[in-house]
Amino acid sequence: MNTEKVVSRINDIYDKTKQDLIELVAIPSVSASSFDQTQMDRSAEWIAAKARALGLTTEVIKIKTESGLVGRPAILATRVAEPGKPTVLLYAHHDVQPQGKTELWDSDPFVAEERNGRLYGRGAADDKAGVLLHLAAIEVADPGVGITLFIEGEEEVGSPTFVDFLHKYRDTLKSDVIVVADSNNWKVGVPSLTTSLRGVTQLDVKISVLDHALHSGMYSGPVLDAVTIASRLIATLHNDAGEIVVEGLEQRDETTVDYPEADLRQDMGLLEGVQLAGTGSLTSRLWTKPTITVIGMDVTPTDVASNTLIPSVKFTLSMRVTPGQDAREAAKALEKHLREHVPFNAKIEINLNEAGPSFQAAQTSPTTELAKWALKTAWDVEPVDIGVGGSIPFISDLAEVFPEAEILVTGVEDPDTRAHSENESLHLGDWKNAMVAEALLLSRLGE
Numbered sequence: 001m002n003t004e005k006v007v008s009r010i011n012d013i014y015d016k017t018k019q020d021l022i023e024l025v026a027i028p029s030v031s032a033s034s035f036d037q038t039q040m041d042r043s044a045e046w047i048a049a050k051a052r053a054l055g056l057t058t059e060v061i062k063i064k065t066e067s068g069l070v071g072r073p074a075i076l077a078t079r080v081a082e083p084g085k086p087t088v089l090l091y092a093h094h095d096v097q098p099q100g101k102t103e104l105w106d107s108d109p110f111v112a113e114e115r116n117g118r119l120y121g122r123g124a125a126d127d128k129a130g131v132l133l134h135l136a137a138i139e140v141a142d143p144g145v146g147i148t149l150f151i152e153g154e155e156e157v158g159s160p161t162f163v164d165f166l167h168k169y170r171d172t173l174k175s176d177v178i179v180v181a182d183s184n185n186w187k188v189g190v191p192s193l194t195t196s197l198r199g200v201t202q203l204d205v206k207i208s209v210l211d212h213a214l215h216s217g218m219y220s221g222p223v224l225d226a227v228t229i230a231s232r233l234i235a236t237l238h239n240d241a242g243e244i245v246v247e248g249l250e251q252r253d254e255t256t257v258d259y260p261e262a263d264l265r266q267d268m269g270l271l272e273g274v275q276l277a278g279t280g281s282l283t284s285r286l287w288t289k290p291t292i293t294v295i296g297m298d299v300t301p302t303d304v305a306s307n308t309l310i311p312s313v314k315f316t317l318s319m320r321v322t323p324g325q326d327a328r329e330a331a332k333a334l335e336k337h338l339r340e341h342v343p344f345n346a347k348i349e350i351n352l353n354e355a356g357p358s359f360q361a362a363q364t365s366p367t368t369e370l371a372k373w374a375l376k377t378a379w380d381v382e383p384v385d386i387g388v389g390g391s392i393p394f395i396s397d398l399a400e401v402f403p404e405a406e407i408l409v410t411g412v413e414d415p416d417t418r419a420h421s422e423n424e425s426l427h428l429g430d431w432k433n434a435m436v437a438e439a440l441l442l443s444r445l446g447e
């Protein structure tokens with residue numbers, strides 16, 4: 001189907017699709033377990049009915065895992081590919097975050113309201129806009145490609161049964177291309193593919209120097225307390241510029257887009273005069289270089305501090321890992337550094353809590369090129385590759401279970417969306433462009 005036809009068909013169904021989004025927002029499908037879970041069923045059935053109306057073979061599934069967990073309702077809807085044509089998995093989630101503080105909303109979170117080209121409501125963007133975007137693209141695109149529509153119901157609570165679901169429905173979910181519509185665009189009017197996510201690891205470290213606490217007047221001098229030793233060890237992780245100096249950690253300096261320093265300072269709420277750490281472009285510091293952060297320390301609180309040498313201390317390090325590097329390998333490099341640098345031969349115990357993989361999309365492939373062409377055609381603006389500094393665990397899970405599938409991470413959010421926060425909103429112009437882009441992509445993939 002040519003571009004003009006796709007645009008005109010999206011135009012034809014746009015008002016109806018917007019009404020559908022408003023209806024879906026009105027179902028408060030909050031997946032957090034303290035909320036009414038029958039709303040999750042309503043929301044799933046509403047979406048399933050739409051998928052069936054498009055001719056897809058549709059099921060609402062609450063998976064039961066071997067450990068006895070019951071999943072929240074997911075929608076799995078399929079249409080078999082014509083011979084020789086690829087199958088595309090379209091992912092979004094229909095659960096939402098709680099509304100937060102109702103008094104901070106300018107309109108009812110579950111009565112979507114349009115103001116200045118944006119639609120306000122809980123889930124209006126994250127990710128009910130993604131659900132409707134997929135349905136609109138399926139409706140408009142040429143029918144040749146196989147479709148597997150997978151709408152998850154528990155993304156906002158950490159996808160507890162997601163991996164079990166992927167394994168149990170592996171044959172149904174198996175596809176050539178996976179489109180995940182749950183990320184953001186660089187800014188309003190500039191489309192993006194999210195091409196990298198950092199991995200994450202977490203280590204608990206315990207430093208011990210004495211078998212019991214000592215009076216600091218009697219014994220301080222010949223021995224340093226555990227907190228000082230731990231601090232000296234933590235200080236070996238960075239140089240004076242704030243760059244990580246741990247051997248074996250990969251780093252990349254990639255500048256795809258410019259993040260002006262003044263904007264970053266404002267976005268972070270950095271206090272006046274505080275200097276930035278690290279080197280290289282700001283986006284590489286945020287997306288493609290590793291970071292190590294102290295996120296917890298068990299130490300005597302100041303209001304009960306006494307003149308005592310603290311015998312041992314435990315702290316937790318969180319490390320973000322460069323996209324493409326194995327998170328466990330990075331954790332090993334960090335562990336080696338810590339063991340080699342612990343001062344005064346203090347005792348050190350290290351425990352790996354967590355290692356979540358990173359994600360790196362194919363840099364250039366026919367599918368990526370096609371996706372970028374579709375974005376450019378829909379927006380009439382060159383798309384940019386963006387990274388995300390955090391991890392999106394389910395994307396790494398998809399990449400792990402379906403290594404042969406190509407994953408395209410798209411989305412409809414922008415910096416003003418305020419997903420998870422009060423006054424969440426969707427930019428309607430970008431949303432419509434996203435429908436055009438996905439319908440173009442599906443049509444072309446079938447050619």
Ligand SMILES: [Zn+2]
Nearest residue numbers: 126127155182
């Ligand atoms: Zn989301």
